[in-house]
Amino acid sequence: MIVGLIYNIGIQLTDAALHGGALMNDKLRKGVEGRKNTFNILEKQIKPSDKTLWFHCASLGEYEQGLPVFKALRTHYKTHKIVLSFFSPSGYEIRKNTAIADVVVYLPLDTKNNAKRFLDIVNPELTIFVKYDIWPVFLKELKKRKQRAILISAAFRENQSFFKWYGKPLREALFAFEHIFTQNESSKALLNSINYDKVTVSGDTRYDRVTSQLDIDNTLDFIAEFKDQKLCIIAGSTWSEGESMLINFINEQADKDLKFIIAPHQMKAEKIEQLQRQLQVPTVLFSEMENHKLSEAKVFIVNTIGLLTKIYSYADIAYVGGALGSTGLHNTLEPAVFGIPIIIGNHFDKFPEAKALIDHGGMFSISNQKAFNEILGKLISNKDIRLEAGHKNEAFIKKNTGAVVQVLNYLRIL
Template identity: 50%
Template sequence: MLFIYNLILHIVYFFIKIIALFNAKLKLFVDGRKETFHALESIKTNDKVFWIHAASLGEFEQARPIIEQLKSLYSDYKIVVTFFSPSGYEIRKNYNLADVVCYLPFDTSKNVKRFIKQVHPDLAIIVKYEFWPNLLNELRKTKTTTILVSGIFRKDQLFFKSYGKWMRNFLSAFNHFFVQNTSSKELLHQVNFNNVTVSGDTRFDRVHKILNQNNTIDFIEDFKNNTYTVIAGSTWKEDEDLLVNYINEVATDEEKFIIAPHKINSESIESLRKSILKKTILYSERNNVNLKDYQVFIIDTIGLLTKIYAYANAAYVGGGLATGLHNILEPATFGVPVIFGGNKYQKFNEAIELLELGGSKTITNQKELNSILANLKKDITLRIAMGERCKNYISTNIGSTPTILEYIKEQIQ
């Protein structure tokens, strides 16, 4: 099966390189990997190295509290962070706590052998669900201490199928699994992996820490002007179409909106602005204007959303109607009721649990969005109750990072 996998892999990568000639994101995916081994030249043979791999930005946020602790506790180690996706790498390529940030090479046997030899990690940390057969095979062969953090397993994954033994065997590369829930632990037990700890999701530690930082943004305060404000973060066009309809047709003058789109290229930002009939301002235009006179504020930059959520009376988190739900824990930590789109959120444990607790609502169409936004606007009791459930949910789920750090300390002594 590994032979077939490798054959398919080479065919797929051949077509990816062709399509990349016409697709900007795939071009980043291909061209970025050309720089990987050059970037790793700063890692010397006598360096002690922690290697952390995250698929994209969400997984990086799960790794971040661990990286911060490793940097603080083991300053004599170098830290290498790799990404699979351009959407993670392009935003965090200058992350200051890492010595090297680069793309993970495509999963060919030749690539991963060269990568592991060049990085020679004392500890490999893989976040959530990046299971590349050749990579895991090489980690196993080199007897590299490897752990999975914030892992989550589902019974429909190949590991747990009768024909998935070939893939299941690669899980033996992991010295320990730190998983988010008991169902993941039980699934691993069923296939005879008992080196499992239910430690939860490290993102809770990350977002809870946000409360201790200075979240003041003067220009957001000026815009909000003590007015009820909905903050829509990481929105895709599918989300924006519904939000804009609500703003244009339902919203009153007593409610304001801050929209932080996932994509911030000039064309999509201008298209969004033109679709809104209410008075709208962009972040890039904020200077020398009276922001309180505007009803809609579009954030056409990155890096501010986490702090902006501190000003929300209600939050809408995007992606659920498009490719996948973005981080709902960031607004939740501020005690803000959370709305998100879509009905395919089963891969997101926090979405399931917050819905069950009543801290969030999910919508699939315009009518549902209009209803929940109108209810949250007029019913302060509902807002407070949902917000408290969100805040309590965060505070009761912190503590994953210390559990993982204790294991790491034992491994590298």
């Protein structure tokens, strides 16, 4: 009772903090405004007679993780309406028009009134949560109504609240899932430690997601023109700390025949302009490429979203941002599937796939300019090392596919 009260107070404080932060932060403002519209959108789009499925993702990464399962369910449940919910604007704003769902909304905050109203409207035949975004009140209401819910690609750590003495509300939420598919054995062991035993170690659905990228046409003529058959280093989802290392390397050490593509995580015009100013070599922006002969540029800055996954197919070496600072490592599996070596920062403890790729020999971690220069220089100059590391990444991805099949078999739609 006391722990539940503390959780409810925490939700109220979160609400107040989001509203306060929205006054100064555009991302928070979009989330606050979006949640105000959720019930209006649902009431307009969902009829009481509709059969529905509900998919929930914290943000864009979890959406991409769940996408192979979502696609299969979209194909199987042709007459159902699919409701897709996000917590983060970075997921909602990019995927609000996805063909996977009939309705895309922000999930309201985790209160009893919100949970009852949401489920009264949506009334899902099946609910799928992805990875870790557990909403205890919503899940308790699902269980009360005896509605099916599963959790896929779950990854747990011992220091999480589920496994602490004060984590009872979150533990109870886990028991609302009829089945949990985990990424690894350690997550299963943690669930078993709290007497949850309806668990399958299926692996991570992201491996299936990135593998599906190989089945589509990844051709981008403007990237091929820019690359001009030269060795190409692609830096994806970069932040300032990684960009500074790239800039130093490009300005001071890079051979004239090398090509660099930088896809910054932050797309603000002033950030892009600053990046371009610091580079002392011919540079072209995606937004201005029609005015340039692309083959003559040394650096291509991708100041748009949605292309990075395809662009990785042109890489000989990749750098993935986020792990040099505190923002969190971005998706390393997207370049790995194309069989190329990858460089990341040194803060990757919460990313088991990164540790596995490093241990497997296809990924390299650096923490400073000297290490960055040495690793990148070696991969550029030694073709055998570069190709061997890339092959190791490709093999690792292939070895770890299959999570989606296990989920679909459980749901009996294969």
